[in-house]
Amino acid sequence: MNSGSPIDRRKLLQGTLGLAAGAALARSANAQLANRAPYGAPSLAPVRLELLAAPGTAQIQTGVTTNVWRYTGTQLSGSHRALLPIPGSHLGPAIRLFQGERAIVRVTNQLGEDHVVHWHGLDVPEDMDGHPMNQFAHGASYTYDFTVLNRAGTYWYHSHTDMRTGIQAYRGLAGPLIVSDAQEQALPLPRGAFDLPLVLQDASFDAAGQLSYSPLTMQDGFLGTTQLVNGKAGYVLPVATRVYRFRVLNGATARVYKLAWSDGTPMVVIGNDGGLLAAPVTKPYVTLAPGERAELWADFRSHPVGSQFTLRSLPFSGVSNGQGAQLDLMQVHVTQAQPETLQLPTSLSTITPYLPQQALNWNTPRTFAITRPMALPFVLNGAAFQMTGVAANEIVRRDTLERVRITNTAGPMIVAHPIHFHGRQFQVYSRSVSSTYLTGWQSLNQGFIDQGWKDTVLVMPGETIDLLVRYTGYTGLFLYHCHNLFHEDMGMMRNLRVDP
Structure with a gap:
């Protein structure tokens, strides 16, 4: 196995800095998983968990270790529903929490290298967020202690180690994190065995069946040759003639998916990064970039027992040279008939859109450009990641609403980038794309889930996106970065300093 990224950011930048003096580039059976009673109210005591990050083995491919x-x-106290391993998977256990609960998670590192955990999508204090300045060595432990402020939704946790996020998450250091709240619990939604996380990834294997991690190019990042669902190749999901809630999470390091059913059934979306939408949305396909989530209402009542169909990624263009071919992701087999009474709710949650004029800087948006200096990795805001470095335009005030503009319109080799903000979610206000890149954009734009709350957004080549962002109420350094993890590891990541 290739144990690390084939290109080292520090070595690459050091070599290039000699040529560019003064540059500022320092640096199986899913049913077992949820076959439980509905998740209930939070316990009065904190939820205490122990997580061990360590080497192990798994059968990702049938018959191969x-x-x-x-x-x-291990769960030490609190709700008995808080820790649910994914059967047969090497991915981390699903963690279930309730809005308002206090979570205390002690992580012990037995990896042989530094590690840190990011709670993707959660609004937590600076020292709980998984910033690499808080990564800890082999043999050490770190205790994450935070109260869940977020609304109900599908979040996740994963490695965020400096220059090692890609390889660590790829090897398995990631898992779903599901938050519930009272509003969601009151809805007639699928529960128990019919509420399933589906983690999408890709992988490549050498001749001995071991994971291989070799990013194709600087623009593509790593694209595996084998598609995985919940850590399994050739995934087959047996279902009944019931309604399911699929919590789909793109945990791939770089791959974008254009999700659709092989029989042409429309995709009914009930949630995205920040939880349930205000109302269901029907789409011909769903575009899901690394880090993004989509919750689907999957109704199999009209499919007779014995029918089979495929969840696939349809062809598209414009993301990068290595992406866009059609891919089969998993097979769905209808194996039993069961009665179903659930009907799709017409209203799901209360979402109050931000008003543009409420933004402190509506007429002068805070702008972060995506560029690639000649012969260097991609960067945000003109510079590569520095552990505690902050530019003048990266200082914001806590709990304020701003208009933030991300541009992907300049520099050589323009490709798509999924941009993730740590801290609270944002709302997508507008998208515009230059005519040069319109064809690629139009091959994916009908699948964007821009309604509701987001924490990750795909910025296509030639595109300018305006966001309405209310910054976290916590102060300190919070990252924003590309969620193509090879790009992130090579320095496409910056700090926002949130001041009082």
Whole structure:
């Protein structure tokens, strides 16, 4: 197995800085998983968990034992529903929490290298967020202690180690994190065995069946040759003639998916990064970039027992040279008939849109450009990641609403970038794209889930996106970065300093 990224950011930048003096580039059976009673109210006591990050083995491909890294967990106190391993998977256990609960998670590192955990999508204090300045060495432990402020939704947790996020998450250091609240619990939604996380990834294997991690090019990042669902190749999901809630999470390091059913059934979307939408949305396909999530209402009542169909990624263009071919992701087999009474709710949650004029800087948006200096990796805001470095335009005030503009319109080799903000979610206000890149944009734009709350957004080549962002109420350094993890590891990441 290739144990690390084939290109080292520091070596690459050091070599290039000699040529560019003064540059500022320092630096199986899913049913077992949820076959439980509906998740209930939070316990009065904090939820206390132990997670061990360590080497292990798994059967990702049938009959082949593969070396992986994994989180294994133990629940010490609190809700007995808080820790749910994914059967047969090397991915981390699903963690279930309730809005308002206090979570205390002690992570012990037995990886042989530094590690840190990011709670993707959660609004937590600076020292709980998984910033690499807080990564800890082999043999050490770190205790994450935070109260869940977020509304109900599908979040996740994963490695965020400096220059090692890609390889660590790829080997298995990631898992779903599901938050519930009273409003969601009152809805007639699928529960228990019919509420399933589906983590999408890709992988490549050497001749011995071991994971291989070799990013194709600077623009593509890593694109695996084998598609995985919940850590399994050739995934087959047996279902009944019931309604399911699929919590789909793109945990791939770089791959964008254009999700659709092989029989042409429309995709009914009920949630995205920040939880349930205000109302269901029907789409011909769903575009899901790395880091993004989509919650689907999957109704199999009209499919007779014995029918089979495929969840696939349809062809598209414009993301990067290595992406866009059609891919089969998993098979769905209808194996049993069961009665179903659930009907799709017409209203799901209360979402109050921000008013543009409420933004402090509506007429002068805070702008972060995506560029690639000649022969260097992609960067945000003109510079590569510096551990505690902050530019003048990266200083914001806590709990304020701003208009933030991300541009992907300049520099050589323009490709798509999924941009993730740590801290609270944002709302997508507008998108515009230059005519040069319109064809690629139009091959994916009908699948964007821009309604509701987001924490990750795909910025296509030639595109300018305006966001309405209310910054976290916590102060300190919070990252924003590309969620193509090879790009992130090579320095496409910056700090926002949130001041009082």
